[in-house]
Amino acid sequence: MEATDDPMPVPICVPALATERRFAQHLREYLEQERLSDGRYQLQRVPGGRVALPVLEEKLSQLCLPPEMPCELVRIQCPVLSRAARRCTPAQRLRDELRLLLGASWSEELERDVPHAWQRHGDLVLLSQDSFKAAAWESLGKGQQGLPCRPRCCPHCPDLPGCYVAGSVLWETVASALGARRVARRGRVMPDGMRTPSVTLLLGQHGWVEHVDNGIRYTFDVTKCMFSPGNITEKLRVASLPCSGEVVVDLYAGIGYFTLPFLVHAGAAFVHACEWNSHAVEALHRTLLLNGVRDRCRIHTGDSRQLQLQDMADRVNLGLIPSSEQGWPVACRVLKKDTGGVLHIHHNVETPPVPAPPQNVVLLAEQGSAEAASPGGEARHPAEDGGEETLGARFRPEWQRWAEATATRIWGLLAELHGRPWSTSILHLEAVKSYAPHVHHLVLDLECRPVLPL
């Protein structure tokens, strides 16, 4: 989903104007002059000895051809990329098209402001918060979102929509350069407890997207729900857990990032998914239907701390950061009281930077240090200095201390709840990602069992 310089995605079909060969040159010049031509695709032969010249989908409403240029609007299936488009990466194409658009106003400041990476969700490109911030974009970026544009104006193109929604010229250019139809820009995730993203739709009419991840189809509205690509390692790990026949409670289900892997890949018999954000609930509902597992999941809409369940779960997922602590009492309550189960506890742990060790300490560590023996995950994360490293290689004592303190707290909660001793043991500690400088998102797999009387 994260896209940078991947080759340009080829859409299934693009609009084009079909005309007789003798009019082709004239038509091409006209389309280029009016900036309607879609130079990303090659001209193609179409039945009837005619040729079709690709035109920009978003400019269809502006087509107003002179009557001496007879042509017909057609769709080219599986268009062939032009030679220029094949040579160029999307990032380069974006820069080139914007430079063309700005002409003499182009500057180094604008060049620096053009993004090199974005997220792609089908035909929607999600830009990062810090892209297109320079003041010069302002006037170009002010679109007429939602306003009806020109009515049907071309007698040769009966397929033209009578009413077309115009975006701004800037966002249309961005979409066209990146082979997309919709553009949105990310803001900060709101600190409202619902992880609401402040995403603004810049071009297009709605933010619903579909995204396939590890064979699971997720659908959600990017302007209303958060998607965490950084949690992919944890989603894969959940998918591989042995949950056959189990009842799982997902206390912070969101759009189903973990609920779906539990159901689709891990073999869970049933999942109770709790979520209080109505937009996420809607997305979760649609995602369960899309994957054919709606009948194995009950959505509990509301505050999971008030969940009216007890003594029924083999496994509880607590996927809330910075801390899922508020959910610990309910997690203990829903675990089966006779057999117990496993909790997956997410938490952000602060990890102060480690000073670079002197050479002789490194040599000692190579002979077998506590770090080398510690249970870190295999996940990779961006190092705080910007490079990549294996999280396991820098397993920190703070993580172990947090895991042990959590195991002790849960042990106490279970004993208090049931009035008899339980055991808790650390099965695994997974480092999901570096969340912020010196803050790591960890998941503790904690096995909790009632201690049987002798």
Ligand SMILES: C[S@@+](CC[C@H](N)C(=O)[O-])C[C@H]1O[C@@H](n2cnc3c(N)ncnc32)[C@H](O)[C@@H]1O
């Ligand atoms: C981090 S997000 C999505 C989680 C998903 N598990 C992930 O990590 O990608 C956490 C979700 O928990 C929901 N949430 C937070 N507190 C909640 C509560 N007390 N009851 C129900 N849902 C809650 C939020 O609305 C949000 O959708």
